[in-house]
Amino acid sequence: MEVARRLGVAPSTVSRAFNTPRLLRPETVERVRATAAEMGYAPNQHARALITGRSGAIGLVIPDITNPFFPPLIRTAQREAERRGLGVFVVETNGDVVREEQLVQRLVPQVEGLVLASSRLPDARLRDLAAHIRTVLVNRDVAGIGRVLTSSREALVEGVRRMHAAGARDFCYVGGPLLSWSEGERRDAMRAMERELGLRVRYLGVESGTYADARGLASDIGPETRAVVAFDDIVAHGVLDGLTSRGVRVPQEVLLLGCDDALPIETHPRLSTIRLHIERGTASALDMLVDPDVRDERLVVEGTLELRETT
Amino acid sequence: MEVARRLGVAPSTVSRAFNTPRLLRPETVERVRATAAEMGYAPNQHARALITGRSGAIGLVIPDITNPFFPPLIRTAQREAERRGLGVFVVETNGDVVREEQLVQRLVPQVEGLVLASSRLPDARLRDLAAHIRTVLVNRDVAGIGRVLTSSREALVEGVRRMHAAGARDFCYVGGPLLSWSEGERRDAMRAMERELGLRVRYLGVESGTYADARGLASDIGPETRAVVAFDDIVAHGVLDGLTSRGVRVPQEVLLLGCDDALPIETHPRLSTIRLHIERGTASALDMLVDPDVRDERLVVEGTLELRETT
Structure with a gap:
């Protein structure tokens, strides 16, 4: 004092x-x-030990463990929890809101706190949850709850400006799961750039987020398109494969920007992408979870543009 | 009866x-x-409910969550546990035996059973553990404990035979973490083929298993080498990148076979690899964990050869 x-x-x-x-x-x-x-x-x-010594566990809810964005999040959550003597129950929802609700109901009696990553639950349900159990959101923006947002907005805007400066006017945005906050943020950023720079933007979407579906959808990208922004690197590589198989050269004819920078291998051409600082974001989420002062806090961790060979 | x-x-x-x-x-x-x-x-x-209703959790120990081999294992373990009303504590050891011991000691009082994937603990320690808590091993072969092995042996032998039939005599095997059972199995299979077919095989290793280290090591692969067998697809792609950057063409000059088939994207050329049936193996491991009759059982799930463009 x-x-x-x-x-x-x-x-x-x-x-x-x-x-x-x-x-x-x-x-x-x-x-x-x-x-x-x-x-x-x-x-x-x-204060630090507040949460410790009760059930000894927190619940971590993610949509899809095979998406390489999430393993580093799980790793960081586990290490940060361990540092505080807590175990982590990891559950995967498949991006399905009904399954998420079931899993959360099962977790609540077993844990002292919840970290919900890319939650698809309605805002009201999340507020209700947060009133009953310590809850922190990652990549979901609901006022009244502690939340960490690994944002791609600034880097995406910078990437689009550079592609525009290189002469691209006709863009295509290939989105991911519609209910994810990240998808909303990226689509909104594209809309803002569309208005500001007078771009023509076509919006397509790969709800599943899989490589195969993105590859299939690439045939809908018209010959006028000069730049593609993809929801994540998996979608970007699916699009790249689809375009290449039609004889469209990247980056000579179409520029391509991905997001996440979480693949375990490099690819050729090396993908320009947005690195999201998920480890930093997750560590902050765990800090919020154990901090009794956090009720309604919003932390944005901005990503950084990684320009490689596809732009 | x-x-x-x-x-x-x-x-x-x-x-x-x-x-x-x-x-x-x-x-x-x-x-x-x-x-x-x-x-x-x-x-x-x-019998089915034997394990249920006590602490309500099992512990799952893996070396590296960012290796794409493990997320499908975690997913299956979680789904199979959930079906039986159990939660899963996932912990990651970084392939470090000291850390694994610490994490296991922390888990034991909290869980009803352990699934250890690619454990690096000594055989005697694993037997001791299994005497005190229900324990099943995945990809570790210790007599006296229930264990599931997702084997690459038959597919690797078939792959090497095909490369030999295509004229390759000088091979290089680029291995992964030395203490992993999978590495031992693959090296042994290479040795067996070396003797049987009279191959010349050079043994290199990427202890870290990372793309960057595999890429760096590719410069040690001599010009006589006509075929490379890699520990997994990440190592294979690192080697591919290293060879390609030196102007060596795959598959025209060097044939390349990976293992795991777990990458979230396709690559070009599409990698020939061995698909391991980890979901099937993990489901069987959970079956063993809840089956009171399992004390010493060994189940081998053979992988299948997926021939694509690099062989």
């Missing part, structure tokens, strides 16, 4: 500088810790 | 025909079920 008073910050800020520093700006962490050290202050470890 | 007597099989075989049919030959299942139906026999559901 004295540290907080001396610095003119909230007591929770001081607590966070020790327990969940990722939720503060680095300068703030530095300033609080330095002042605390000067004043001989030692952090109270009880 | 009457069904067993009539058919001249063990009572446990009858129980399995209803509870864990994957552990029997399909003909046996058919025969038992038909006889039981004739005799008006209904299976006792208690």
Whole structure:
């Protein structure tokens, strides 16, 4: 309290500088810790252990474990939980809202907290859940709940600007699962660029998100298209394969931008994509989960544009 | 018991025909079920529920969640556990034996059973564990413990025979993590073919199993090499990239065979590989875990050769 008073910050800020520093700006962490050290202050470890020692587990809900975006999220959640003496129950919903509801109902009595990644549950249901059990969302933006968003918006805007600067006017956006927040964010960013730059954008979608479906859909991409933005790298590679098999050369005739940068191998040509910082986002989500001060907090982790050979 | 007597099989075989049919030959299942139906026999559901209703969880230990071989295993383990009312704690060891021991010690008091995939623990430690808690191994062959092996042996032998028939005499085997059972099996199969066909085989290894390390190691593959067998598809693609960047053409100058067939995207040229039936293997592992009759059982699920464009 004295540290907080001396610095003119909230007591929770001081607590966070020790327990969940990722939720503060680095300068703030530095300033609080330095002042605390000067004043001989030692952090109270009880706040950190708040969640520990009860059922000893949290539930992690993801849509699709075979999508390479999610394993690094699971890994980070497990390591961060372990650091706090907690186990992790991982469940997979297949992106199906009914299955997600069933699995969440089964998890709730067994766990002390939930991390829901790319949840498809309705906003009202999520708020209701969060009122009964500590809940943090990853890549779902519902006011009133702690949430971390690994955003592609700024990088996508920068990528589209560069493709526009290279002469592309006719775009195609090939989206993924309609109910995912990421899909909404990417579509919205494309719409904003469409208006701002006067692009012509065709919107297609691969609800399944699979390579094979994306490959099949590539035949709907018309000959006027000069640039394709894909929901993720799997969709991008399916589109690339579909285009190439029709004799369309990437990047000579069509520029291509993916998203996620999570594939375990490189491909040829090397895909230009958006790297999402999912490890950082997940670590912050675990911080929020154990931080009693977090009720309604929104943390955006911006992705970065990785320009390689397809743009 | 009457069904067993009539058919001249063990009572446990009858129980399995209803509870864990994957552990029997399909003909046996058919025969038992038909006889039981004739005799008006209904299976006792208690055996099935043996494990249920206690801590309600099993522990699943894997080395590396970002290796695409493991997510389908996790998915199947979760679905099969769920069917029996059990949750799954997934933990990742990084292929490190010390970390595996720590995680297993932490899991044991929390779970009713363990599935250890590609375990690196010593045989004696695994037997000791299995004496204290129901334990099933996947891709580790220790007598005295229930174990499922997703084998590449027959398919690898067939693949090498075909490459030999196509004229290849100088081979290179690029292995993966030395302590993994799969690596041992593949190296042994290569040695057997070396002797049988009089091949010249050079043995290299990528302990990390990463794409980048495999790519780097490709420069050690000499110009005499006419065929490369790789530990898995990630190593194969790293090698492919390394060879291609040196101007070596695959398959014109060097034939290449991978293993696992678990990548989420296709690549060009499409990789010849061995499909391992990990879902089937994992489902059988869960069957073994809940089957009180399983103490020392060894089930081999053979992979199948998928010939594409690199051989």
